[in-house]
Amino acid sequence: MIRNKLRRIVEYTPLYGRILLKTEYPITEYRLQQLSTDELLSILKHECHRIEKSIYNEIKEEKSEYYAEKKKRSEKVLELLESREHNQKEVISWATEILKKYDNLDEEFIKKKRREPDQLDWGAAEDTLQLVKSRRSVRVWADDQPSKEALESMANKMVEAATWAPNSGNRQAWRFKIITDDETKQLLRPIKEEHTIKAPLLVFIGMDSRVYGALGRNERSLYIDAGAAIMQMVLVGHSTGLGICWNHFADDLINSRDANKEAYDEFAQAMSIADYIAPIAIVAVGKAEYIPPIPSRPDTEAFKM
Template identity: 25%
Template sequence: MSVSQPSTTTEHQFFFDVILERRSVRSYDPQIKISREELTEMLRQATLAPSAANLQPWRFLVIDTPELKQKLLPIAFNQQQVVEASAVIAVLGDLECYKWAEKIYGMEVDADFMPTETAKSFVERYTVMYSNMSSEAIHQKVYTDGGLVSMQLMLVARAKGYDTVPMGGYDKQKFMEAFRISERYVPIMLIAIGKAMKSGHPTVRLAVDDVAFFNEMPEE
């Protein structure tokens, strides 16, 4: 006779708490500074997110000096979290991410995750595929993967006791110009990160029955 295990362990509960406690925070304690070592570790954990063909098209510009946060402030429509937060992380998408395929799949071989010939075939396949893909299709891939890594970064931050807010409200063109970012990259979002001065307010969500359907979509 099998014995059923508890559906929620302590570890699972911690994960669920992280999800429940993540809020979009717009008021930060400006006295709190996150070290670059800790920011680097959070980014490392965030990059465990999945990506198409494991090409990892995300790139991060970490803005953490007072001078550069002030420079960003008007570009972000004077949202005060830009200067109050410990840092603002610009998530970018690399439109030429396939150029990293040889390095990535070489690392797979070195880690004994795949044979050399398999890695070589993957490099050739994705180089040809991306070289012939439309700009729209490549943009869609990097936006999708950029969203995945952004959500993971925000959850990692919450697990470490920090707060975040994803920001789409900024002048993307002025941002690219002000921070001298080439057209190889596309801006996906800004993420302010720090310690909340004021907690993010709770929000409601539609019921699952309103947003999920099994096997067929409802009639309009």
């Protein structure tokens, strides 16, 4: 009885604030109906991912009631999404297939869709390592820049790379804004340095905080997921020869001064960034005037514990 009362409390608590039970997501249809389309899609991705993962960990039968509840919740979400507008038909198709083949998921889904692993290529690691080691944070931009269209095209490729990053629970909570106009860049002046304002193109990275919180208010996955995505963006941009600079833009910086808070509020309003989007970073992109000197790094052994 006490647990049922607690469950009801959890049902009416925002996802980000849930700390009492490991229900992870609301189960009642009424509570699900109150969620945004983005939240419903994130729940669907997360729950179906967990169902699939149960096969790899060989625990689906052992925890049959637990995964049956996830299936039930996912089916309710799919039903609700039928009347919602969105552009994620591929996600719906993937989730529908998992739920339809739930009873025999290993044979009918995983074994039919899996592929053989690539041949081991030890030399490929050295090529990738050289790309990683050649990356520098560029803060001085050349006068002769690629066209706006070329930079925007590359920014879209960088965003695409980010969306293939590993992320906790398959939440896919990344959100991006590509910025090229000087007027918007100037809004950042009270917070960011000159090299950011002068960059030919900026990509704002934020995270939808509504889909986190299953582990309580101190859940850190949001920042981990963002970092993994940003690093993939940086490496794809760097691989073309463009200069890239990853700039800190999280709430600790924004909340450190009243002037920063005011500047971010103005920027967020101008860019239609919702309050539930947690700001994380701004990646600057453009042709470099030069590549800065190599910063010293100790031998790898110095970092081992």
